[in-house]
Amino acid sequence: MNFNLIEEQQMLQDSLRRFLTNEYTFEKRGRTIESGKGLDPAAWQAFAEMGLLGFTFPEEHDGLGGDAVDTMLVMETFGRALVVEPYLATVVLGGGLIRDAGTEAQKATILPKITAGEHFMAFAHSEPGARYNLSLVTTSADKDGEGFVLNGKKTAVLNGAQANQLIVSARTDGKTSDERGISLFLVDAEIAGLKIDDFATHDGQRTAELTLDNVRVGADALIGEAGAALPLIEKATDLAIAALCAEAVGAMEALNAATLEYLKTRKQFGVPIGKFQVLQHRMADMFMATEEAKSMAILAASEADSDDRESRRRAVSMAKTMVGQCARKVGQSAVQLHGGMGVTEEMFAAHLFKRLTMINLQFGDASYHLGLVSDQLLEGAA
Structure with a gap:
């Protein structure tokens, strides 16, 4: 499988990362959460202007004709910044169901409004x-x-x-x-x-x-x-799971970066604790777990658009299992390496760990999806 991004995809991801780094700060995210509104209208409009809200919609309905791999790029980048805006609910789930099963009238009415940032769905x-x-x-x-x-x-x-x-x-x-x-x-x-x-x-x-x-x-x-409707619900759920796997990878990458920076600055016995070999080994394990999760997230995204129900659901469940297990390992290790600071509201790492914990539970946790994969393998061997 080719894991490399094409030039247009890399440019989009780089542009989105720059925007989130400069405009979507930890403090601004906190204010959005405290408002109880669920989104920052300015950020949502910026996503619309970048074309993110219609990325996977047909061109005839003001979209860009993208697929689940494009969604993966967006969600992974969102995961790094812990974006709280309702992209998953509105674009992936709501918009995705209209795109895949709506009447022509429903598509023509709803999809352009989502793309323009004027319509929210759940x-x-x-x-x-x-x-x-x-x-x-x-x-x-x-x-x-x-x-x-x-x-x-x-x-x-x-x-x-x-x-x-x-x-x-x-x-x-x-x-x-x-x-x-x-x-x-x-x-x-x-x-x-x-x-x-x-x-x-x-x-x-x-x-x-x-x-x-x-x-x-x-x-x-x-x-x-x-x-x-059940096949439509299953496919929409699989697309959402693939998107969540990508978001988890982004959050793990951000958690690794935050933890590494902490190890470089926190001192004990007069030296940065990152000098201690046992902590270096723990950090290496975290990076390896993130790379494993990323590979499975790519697999999920590559299969999420498929109409082959069995193959798609198996790939998505395998990814959800591995990503859930790796996210727990990375999250718990990061908290331990931060010490008591790792669970305080002031630390970005604590919020990343919370989000990873919630992602594991959404649409089936790692244990549930491991059971699904096991059942499929046993049925195939029978």
Whole structure:
């Protein structure tokens, strides 16, 4: 596999890194988190002007026609700066579902507005008790004339309160865990009967709980074929996992850099502690773990756009497993090498560790995805 970036990709990544270094400071990020708004409008508009918000959308809808590898470049760079803006929720999940399954009218209406930085989306799929089971959906969508009436609850909706429009999964047919019978609907954030409870997460991001009480939507709110949404949900989830793996790699690289700088400046017995060989060995292990994770993140990105369900899901699960394990190793080592300072709010390293911990839990932790890979291997050997 060729791990080298083409010239245009390298130029984009370099430009984005310079912007984040100069304009997206640790202090400014802190103020964005404290505001409770979930984003800095100026930063979001800058992302739009750089073309990042429409990177993977078709050119006919004001996009640049990119793929999951381009998303990887953006998310890895975002991970280095711990960007909190809702790129994953709006562009990768919400915009990705419209791109892959929306009607021409939905694409023409929504995608250009996302690209321009004028529209925010969220994907409301997870439910209480479902954990990582994508087919467990109890939210109902009953036919009502030409439209539908939605009732149910959704949990852990990334940037749900920041969205103008949500994509909600609901069951139009079948039993609770049936793979068939799940549909996707566009729901406006201000619609009657929808309650959104917003709160901050451990790592400074925003998430929400949704309650749908007789929410009425028209027939034009349906995304894709009724009852056949699970493959779309699986692919959207795999694209999100690949993006998170890339973000984790960026965060690990930043954590390594911060830790190395600390070892060079912190003195004990009159010399920098980086002179101690045992700490040098620990630092080398951290760099090796990051390189291992990066290789798997590239694998995930290269397979995330594939329509081969089994191959795609296996590659993504393998990457999520390795990245989760490496992130834990790097994060815990960094905290130990920083000493007590490594868990204080004043240290960038502490915030990087928090984000890595949360990434491991999103869309299935390392243990869960290791189980999926093991099951696939056993089925193949049977």
